[in-house]
Amino acid sequence: MGLALPSKLVKVSGVIASLILTFIGLTAITFTIGRVMPADPVLAIVGDRASQEVYDQVFLQLGLDQPIYVQYLKYLGQLLQGDLGTSIMTAQPVAEDILRFFPATLELATVATLLGIFVGIPMGVLAAVNQGRWPDHVVRIIGLIGYSAPIFWLGMIALLIFYANLGWVAGPGRLDVYYDSIVDPVTGILILDAALAGEWDIFHNAIAHLILPASILGTFALAYIARMTRSFMLDQLSQEYILTARVKGVPEWQVIWGHAFRNVLVQLITIIGLTYASLLEGSVLTETIFSWPGIGLYITNSLFNNDMNAVLGGTIVVGVCFVGINMLSDLLYKLVDPRVR
Amino acid sequence: MKTIRLLLLSLAAATLALGGAQAATPKNMFVQAKDIADIITMDPAEVFELTTGEIIANIYDRIMMFEPEDLQNLVGGVAESYEVSKDGKTITFKIRPGLKFHSGNPVRAADVAWSLQRVVKLNKTPAFIITQFGWTPDNVDSLVKATDSSHVQITITEDFSPGLVLNAMSAGVASVVDMKLVMSHEKEGDLGYDWLKSNSAGSGAFSLKTWKANEIVTLEANQDYRHGKPGVDRVILRHVAEPSSQRLLLEKGDIDMARNLTPDQIKGIMGNSDIAIDGHPKGTIVYMAANAGHPALGKEKVVQALRWLVDYNSMANSFLAGQFVVHQAFWPAGLWASLETIPYKQDIPKARALLAEAGYADGFELTIHTLTNSPFPEIAQAVQANLAKGGIKANIVTLEGKTLWPKYRAREHDIILARWSPDYVDPHSNADAFAHNPDNRLEAKLTGVLAWRNAWADDASNKLAVMARNELDLGKRKQQYLDLQAMLQKKGPFVIMFQQNEQVARRKNLRGFVSGSNFDLVFYRNVTKQ
Numbered sequence: 001m002g003l004a005l006p007s008k009l010v011k012v013s014g015v016i017a018s019l020i021l022t023f024i025g026l027t028a029i030t031f032t033i034g035r036v037m038p039a040d041p042v043l044a045i046v047g048d049r050a051s052q053e054v055y056d057q058v059f060l061q062l063g064l065d066q067p068i069y070v071q072y073l074k075y076l077g078q079l080l081q082g083d084l085g086t087s088i089m090t091a092q093p094v095a096e097d098i099l100r101f102f103p104a105t106l107e108l109a110t111v112a113t114l115l116g117i118f119v120g121i122p123m124g125v126l127a128a129v130n131q132g133r134w135p136d137h138v139v140r141i142i143g144l145i146g147y148s149a150p151i152f153w154l155g156m157i158a159l160l161i162f163y164a165n166l167g168w169v170a171g172p173g174r175l176d177v178y179y180d181s182i183v184d185p186v187t188g189i190l191i192l193d194a195a196l197a198g199e200w201d202i203f204h205n206a207i208a209h210l211i212l213p214a215s216i217l218g219t220f221a222l223a224y225i226a227r228m229t230r231s232f233m234l235d236q237l238s239q240e241y242i243l244t245a246r247v248k249g250v251p252e253w254q255v256i257w258g259h260a261f262r263n264v265l266v267q268l269i270t271i272i273g274l275t276y277a278s279l280l281e282g283s284v285l286t287e288t289i290f291s292w293p294g295i296g297l298y299i300t301n302s303l304f305n306n307d308m309n310a311v312l313g314g315t316i317v318v319g320v321c322f323v324g325i326n327m328l329s330d331l332l333y334k335l336v337d338p339r340v341r
Numbered sequence: 342m343k344t345i346r347l348l349l350l351s352l353a354a355a356t357l358a359l360g361g362a363q364a365a366t367p368k369n370m371f372v373q374a375k376d377i378a379d380i381i382t383m384d385p386a387e388v389f390e391l392t393t394g395e396i397i398a399n400i401y402d403r404i405m406m407f408e409p410e411d412l413q414n415l416v417g418g419v420a421e422s423y424e425v426s427k428d429g430k431t432i433t434f435k436i437r438p439g440l441k442f443h444s445g446n447p448v449r450a451a452d453v454a455w456s457l458q459r460v461v462k463l464n465k466t467p468a469f470i471i472t473q474f475g476w477t478p479d480n481v482d483s484l485v486k487a488t489d490s491s492h493v494q495i496t497i498t499e500d501f502s503p504g505l506v507l508n509a510m511s512a513g514v515a516s517v518v519d520m521k522l523v524m525s526h527e528k529e530g531d532l533g534y535d536w537l538k539s540n541s542a543g544s545g546a547f548s549l550k551t552w553k554a555n556e557i558v559t560l561e562a563n564q565d566y567r568h569g570k571p572g573v574d575r576v577i578l579r580h581v582a583e584p585s586s587q588r589l590l591l592e593k594g595d596i597d598m599a600r601n602l603t604p605d606q607i608k609g610i611m612g613n614s615d616i617a618i619d620g621h622p623k624g625t626i627v628y629m630a631a632n633a634g635h636p637a638l639g640k641e642k643v644v645q646a647l648r649w650l651v652d653y654n655s656m657a658n659s660f661l662a663g664q665f666v667v668h669q670a671f672w673p674a675g676l677w678a679s680l681e682t683i684p685y686k687q688d689i690p691k692a693r694a695l696l697a698e699a700g701y702a703d704g705f706e707l708t709i710h711t712l713t714n715s716p717f718p719e720i721a722q723a724v725q726a727n728l729a730k731g732g733i734k735a736n737i738v739t740l741e742g743k744t745l746w747p748k749y750r751a752r753e754h755d756i757i758l759a760r761w762s763p764d765y766v767d768p769h770s771n772a773d774a775f776a777h778n779p780d781n782r783l784e785a786k787l788t789g790v791l792a793w794r795n796a797w798a799d800d801a802s803n804k805l806a807v808m809a810r811n812e813l814d815l816g817k818r819k820q821q822y823l824d825l826q827a828m829l830q831k832k833g834p835f836v837i838m839f840q841q842n843e844q845v846a847r848r849k850n851l852r853g854f855v856s857g858s859n860f861d862l863v864f865y866r867n868v869t870k871q
Contacts, residue, residue: 039743045381047389048746049764050466052786057464090554091382091538100553156585164589171595172586177372177577180559181551291581293556301378301555306743 019323023316027079030315031072034308041306044088075312084316085309089302094313097298102317103188104174105294108286109279111214116221117272123222124229128237129256139226146223155216155289162212170208172291179205213290217283221275228271232264265336273329280321365594368870369574371851374581374590375600378555384537385456385516387465391762392578394513394861399560399576401516401543402567404434404453404493405507407766409855409864413677415507415766419448419517419544420493425503429813431496432506438491442519443541443548443563450487456518457485457495459532467514469789470764473773474506475499500811502818508767513861518542546571546866555580560865572853572869591616591846597870598847598854603715604664607844617849620663621856624673625762625841627665627720629709631834634796635755638707641832642699648685648836649692650731656723657839661716668840670826671775672768676858678819679768680826692731704732710748711758713739720838721758750788752796760841761791762860768822769810775835776825777806795834802828 034041042058043050050058063071078085084094127139162168170176174190179202183193191210194203236242237260245255280295287297295314302310366372379390385397406418417423420434440448460468461481475498476484484496497506509515519542523533526540533542541549546568547560560576579596581587587599588606592613602610610616631638631647638644653667670680696702709724711717718739725735735756740748749757763770778792778799787793792802805828809821829835843856853867 037744038747039741040747043746043750044743046466048742048750049389049789051469051789054464054466054468055788087554089378089381092554097554159586159589164593167593171590171593172581172583173579176595177557177579178367178370180557180577289583289586291579291583291586293553293580297555304741304743 015327022323023319024076026315026319027076027312028072030312031075031308032068034306034311035068035071037306039304039306041088041308044305044307079316084313087302087310087313088307089305089310094309097310098295098313098317099188100185101293101295101298103185104190104292105280105287105296107189107191107210108214108217108283108292108294109276111210112217112221112279113272113276115215115218116225116275119218120222120225121229121268123226124231125233125256125261127226127230128233131234136230139230143223143227143230146219147227149219150285151216151220151283152285152289154219155213155286158212158216159289169212170205172289174206174209174292175202176205176209213286213292216290217279217286221279224275225268225271229264229268232267233260236260236263262336266333269329269332269336273325277322277325280325281318365848365850366597366870370577371573371575371598371865371868371870372577372579372596373598373600374579374587374596376582377558377578377580378582380552380554380558382538383541383549383552384465384534385513385518385543386460386463386534387467387538388513389465389467389764391860395863396549396558396560396578397513397516397541397543398545398861398863399547399865400541400545400549401513401518402440402448402545403511403513403515404457404517405510405515407511407857407862408568409857409867412855412857412862415511418511419453420510423507429503430498430500431494432503433488434493434495436491436493437567440544440567441565442522442544444519444522446519446521448517448519448544450489450491450493452520453493453517454485454487455520456516457514458482459518460514461485463532463534467512467764470509470512470514473499474501474509502769502810502812504815504818505767505769505810508769509765512765517544519544546864547576550575566866568866571866573865576865576868588846591848594848597851598845600845602844602846604660604662604844607663607846610846615849616846619845619847619854621843621845622666622673622675622858623762623841623843623856624676624766624858624860625760626668626671626673626837627717627758627760627839627841628671629724629836629838630757630759630791630795631836632752632754632756632795633834634752635707637699637701637705638755638834639796640699640701642695643701644834644836645831646692646695646699646731647728649688649695650727650733651685651724651836651838652687652727653683653838654686656720660719660723661839663842663844665716665839665841667838669830669837671771671829671835671837672822672826673763673771673840673858676763676766677768678822680823680830682827682830684830687727689730696731696733702732704734706734706736707755708736708738709756709758710738710740710745710754712745712760713741717758717760724758749794752783752794757794766859766862769806772806772809772822772825776802776829776833779803791835792833797834799832802833 042055046054046058087094087097090097123139127136130136163171183197183199183202186193186196190206191203194206242255242260245259284296284300287294299311299314377392380393382388385401388397403418404420405415407415419436421437422435424433436450436453442448458481461472461476462478486494488494522542523537526533526536528535539552546563546566548563550559550561552558558578562571562574564570584601584603584606588602590596591599607618631644633639657665657667667683668674669683669685672679674681709721711721721737725737728735748754774791778790781798805821805825809818809825812818812821850871853869855864
């Protein structure tokens, strides 16, 4: 017991130190790339027609006359005080922008990942159990399409069919314009906010808008999760303990779900975590086609405009997501696999 | 299989139950889909982007204005009348009585003077439109002043034509701002700059209700507007960057107007009986500029050869059809003093002869830098093929504006293919950029001047540009600008090619949308819906 506490402390401080190093690395690299890019952050503010006098004035205001490391240290200093700066593009504090754009991506990515989990895993298991037979072929074809079809094309076709022709879902955007600004943002996740406010019309409208982009994004998640599930399951199903269980007369469903599937859970958590994290970065193409004001589009537009405060703010959020999901995955490993504890 | 069928049916039922699409937008609302990612501020002292240019034109009344009922004649906006002194250097505006800002504050002469003073003191990009009159942060309070509660007097220190000054008073920087309201939000002497970036304080037909960057702008009708209540209660600009999505939304009736459709989409939508396509000639011109610092491009005959190599008509009749027309002078057609002659068409033998005379009979190699967005890459490719016929090997580099403009401003290009729109409706706006370069030295850094960016200066052109700028007689002034345009068609670094015709697709039940020649002459107040 006497040694347990210090060893835990060492572990926790190790995690904290690695987190700090990760963020310093992340911000330093992004900051440097932003500053050495050929795009001009001053012109992003003043426009291409500005006189040299106006240009110079803003150049100095941004502190661009100072060495990059001084600029970076100043930025870090602000960051430590919780100030992410102001975005050039939106004229708003970056923190406020992130609070508006990130929940939109969170909403989309969460639904897409859930779709990937609840459809992709059964599909993968079905394919593995029926290896070489038609269900396996079907799952592999679906996986191939989901993984290789350009999301831009898929999105447009889906809009054309389900929105324009069939009218089953709503069009691009998070809400119909008439509902805009009616619900006060509490979480920023529209379906939650609408439900909390008891605005059920808005809730339905938000779901009608969400379902298509989430499904398109979910197709990618589904394809990846199904493919990996199939592969992990095939590996487990060829193990001797499965043969033993079958010989012992254990029912087939129990062999599959109780024995084989349990053993692929840890690997699947990693795959699901990575998928979710990559979706949380935002999918620029999906967000563009569906006019979804998410973090991916925010970071990309900021990058095009050399709006470095916004790029850095967005990068930090994505970094936090990756680190957070990794930590969550570690916790889940311990829950599902006693050997990891 | 049964299970799968059941699942599909349930999915269909669930989505139908969600009630996907609305039939139409409400009658009291005008909903547009537009790429509004260019909005970075709502402050009229700083606004210089296309989308905000039109938004603030609907929020703020300006001192002088072009009204949607008559886009040809400049009339008083907030000013009821004006008087020009004999020497043409002082203009006194009489302010309309009884006007009110959206806040309910009265529009006073003091607000008008303060609005101009504020622009000069903040000195943001568009400030040059009025600082060119000799106004500086130090002298503006004495040169622009309210002489009593209903009169504002402005005095210029330069020899500018009063016509030019009056036209400049119709630019965005001459928007009249509610001083009392803005100053109540002032922080650390910023003249309310921080607050006005995302708020409004005008007396125009609409006020700004919300602006969510990259998402939506909502304007609310000013029920007490001096021309009467606008036709709709709300105007919404929805950010839809993807033109295909704009088309789908329009066809479904979820928006009333799509602003950024491509020629292909316009063609595809033409058969739809619920949709009308309107063409609005705009002041934006597309041009090529040759860097005179380049050994070959610095020769007049080589640039002249470029003018004869380009096949303007074939581009205008194919991939640019409907959206651009051939135009070859620096001042757009349809405006006062515009030169509408088309002296050039493709003539390969003539071009080859000129190249041979310049010592480039075997051609040479150059790079065309242009923007990534359509139609610039397409035009660049067509030009590349045209130049090849003269033996010129052109390489194309497409760049985002933020990367392209620094190159252009640093004279690091061979040829630039770009666009230009007037800052205000006076030929001086373009003449000053294309024809007037008073100091061609690199260290002069006249980076806002296109002639300087192309390392080109010409005494005759400079002289004529200044003469026209200062001329008091309107007839003479017009002729001088016509002569100047004709001069630049023959010499100088520019190959002016096209003028934009903005195509807007709207639901047929919507009427009254007015889009004039300049980027900020777009009016929503007459829009009505059946």
